[in-house]
Amino acid sequence: MNILISNSSDEPIYLQIVNQLKEHIVKGELAESEPLPSIRNLAKELKISVITTKRAYDELEKEGFIVTVAGKGSYVAAINTEMLRETKVKMIEEKMTEAINEAKLVGLSLKELQDMLKLIYEGW
Incomplete structure (x- = not known):
């Protein structure tokens, strides 16, 4: 999974993550039930705050693109x-x-x- 963060963008970093993950899901690059990187690992990989990554995952979950299972991680949701x-x-x-x-x-x-x-x- 390739996520690119632009510090020069007017779009907040968490929204950049949200939009890119949505795009990967919609295009079928991330399949249903596929595990996502942990919040900590993604934050480390992107060199951003864990809080920012958590906010992105929360937004994706709220919109129904991912599901989070306590203690197991986040997965691509079944999209209607x-x-x-x-x-x-x-x-x-x-x-x-x-x-x-x-x-x-x-x-x-x-x-x-x-x-x-x-x-x-x-x-x-």
């Missing part, structure tokens, strides 16, 4: 398909927003952008 779909749709919306902002910067019209999207969607 509706939640998985919603998470993927949110990721797509974020990427589309980024693309729209770039398109506006170079002066593409909505029509040009729609045509481009249609071409890409249909496989050129």
Whole structure:
């Protein structure tokens, strides 16, 4: 599992961890019931506070992405398909927003952008 922390990001470190772990889970890179590193080990590996790592795991558990078993550790939760779909749709919306902002910067019209999207969607 590869988690990259950026100290120059506006996003808090715990959220960087949360978002990257969610992405690994949604993409299937972390399978259901797969154990996660312990809070202490992840903190040590990332060279961050144990409190920060705990906050990330707590957030992931609250959102239903992981489960924690006392004395055993944290594991990837069984994801219900509706939640998985919603998470993927949110990721797509974020990427589309980024693309729209770039398109506006170079002066593409909505029509040009729609045509481009249609071409890409249909496989050129």
